Amino acid sequence: MTPSAGGASSAPAVAPEPEEPVDTAPVLRRGDRGPEVVELQQRLRMVWLYQGDTDGWYSRRVEEAVRHYQWSRGIHEELGVYGPQTRSRLESETGTP
Template sequence: MSLSPHPTYKRILVVVMTLMLCASSLSNAALGDRNLSRGSRGPEVAELQKRLSMLGYVIGSIDGIYGRQTEARVRLFQKEHGLGADGIAGTRTIRELKRLTGESVTVGGTAIGYKNSDINLLARLVSAEAKGEPYRGQIAVASVVLNRIQSSSFPNTIPDVIYQPGAFSPVADGSIWNEPVPSAYNAVYEALHGTDPAYGALFFFNPAKTSNNYIWSRPQIIQIGKHIFCR
C-alpha cells in the first residue's frame, strides 16, 4: 500500500536493502555486441539469459550455455519486438535487449536515468503490492512510482521514492524481497515507456485494508482491481 511520507524507519534499513539489491544487479560490461548463438558459452551468454529473464522470458538455470531453451526465448523475444526471429542474438537483438534493460528511458517527455537494479527493485515492489491484481493494475502501481519522480513533492529516483520512509508497506514488512512474478517486469517496462492506467496518480490503497485518514483524503482518480489510485 502507498502511504504518505512518514519518517519512522531507520536509515540503516535503507542502507542494508540497497546493498542487498546492488549485490544482485546485472553487469552492463558483460554483454558485448558479438553474435551469440546455439553452442555459445560464457559470461556474455549468462548476461543474455539474465536480461531475457528480467523481461519475463524465463530461461530456467542461468548457466552461460546457449542451448535450445535460450534459443527459443531469443526467438520469442525477437518475434515480439519486430526482429528477425532466427534465434541468433546478433547486433540488433542485443541492442534492443540492452535498450530495454539499460541505462535510461524517456517518461512523459523527460529523460529519467535508471539502472538494472532500479528495474529489479520496481518489479519487486509491483509484485509485492499487486501480484494478485489485474495486469493493468500492476502497470498502474509502477506508474505511481514514476509519477512521484516527476513530482517536486517526492524524490527523483526510483530507489529514493520506494525507500522514502513510510512510503510503501512492502519495504516495512520485507515482502519487497520476495521473488517478483514475471508479469511485474513486463508491467515495469510498459510504465517506463509511458503507459499510465493511473492517469498521473501519486498514491494508491486498498480500501478494505486501510483506515488512514490522509490516504482517504486524497482526490480519487480510478479504481483498478482492489486498489484505488489518487492524487
C-alpha cells in the same frame, strides 16, 4: 601562366572522416558458452522470457527465448541468434544485470 615559387603544389588539407563505432559484441547462438551468455540469460529473465538456469550455456531453451523476443518485437534478424539488432533492443529494455 607562371609556375608558383618553389614548384610544389599544396593540396588543401582534408580532415579525416570520423570512423563509425565498431560493434565488438559477439553474435551468440546455440552451443555458445561464457559470460556473455550469462548476461543474455539474465536480460531475458528480466523481460520474463527465460526461467532456466543462468549457467552460461546457449541452450535450445535460450534460443527459443531469443526467438520469442525477436518475434514479439518485430526484429528481422536470424531468429534465435543474438545479433546486433536484438542485443541493442534488449539492452535498451533492461538494466545492467
